[in-house]
Amino acid sequence: MSDHIDHIATIADADSEAFEEDVIPEASQLAMTHFWVFALVALAVLPWATVPGKRDLGWVQEPWSWPFITLSFGLIGGFGPLRAYLRDRRKPGFSAKASLAFEGMGRAMIYALGFMAYIAGVAFLGFTIASVIFMQSLLYISGLRGRRWVVxxxxxxxxIVLAFRVGLGIWFPLPPVMQLFPDWVGNSLGEYL
Structure with missing residues (x-):
């Protein structure tokens, strides 16, 4: 048995100076700039993305208030890295170092796109069918392909379906895909799909 134990990064390591040395400033500036632009766009569409509350409980409990506050703080806090990015982006080698900000994000993007497809699929296929497809896709992408994982x-x-349908009594409308089948299919299975 070897006496050598590899060090695994922990939350406590984030406080150490050695951990900070691993952060590439160009990559950090690029990532922060992306978050800053996202916060700016989210703040711009906030009036159309929220509706007024149904009860008059004051501005602090309106649906727009906390997103407005947090996005505003994000814009203020991210202004320094944005300025640094705009200042340094034309330096030689900047883009090569900055691209490391998104290194290894391919799988995360696949999962994110899969989840967006799942949400769209729920509207057309129904909760159950879309959930089965999404779950099996996640297992396949993760490399869990055996019969045991399918089951x-x-x-x-x-x-999950029984918890929502039976336990919580949450029922979704009949999915549009049921219009492709005879009425008896929708009448007998529709409420669980």
């Missing part, structure tokens, strides 16, 4: 994924979806 586990189906069981998890069944438990």
């Amino acid at each position: 586990t994924g189906l069981a998890v979806v069944a438990v």
Whole structure:
């Protein structure tokens, strides 16, 4: 047995100076600039993305108030890295170092796109069918491809559907895909799909 133990990064390591040395300033500036632009766009569409509350409880409890406050603080706090990015972006080698900000994000982007497809699929296929497809896709992408994982994924979806439908009594409208089948299919299975 080896006496050598590899060091695994922990939350406590984030406070150490050695951890800070691993952060590439150009990559940090680029990532912060992306977040800053996202916060600016989110703040710009906030009036159309929220509706007034149904009860008059004061501005602090309006649906727009806390997103407005946090996005504003994000814009103020991110202004320094944005200025640094705008100042340094034309330096030689900046873009090569900055591109490291998104290194290794391919799989995360695949999961994010899969989740967006799942949300769109719920509207057309219904909660159950979209959930089965999404769960099986996640398992496949993760490399969990054996029969045991297929059955586990189906069981998890069944438990979630029963929890929503039976336990919580949450029912969704009949999915549009049911219009492709005879009426008896929608009448007998529609409420669980």
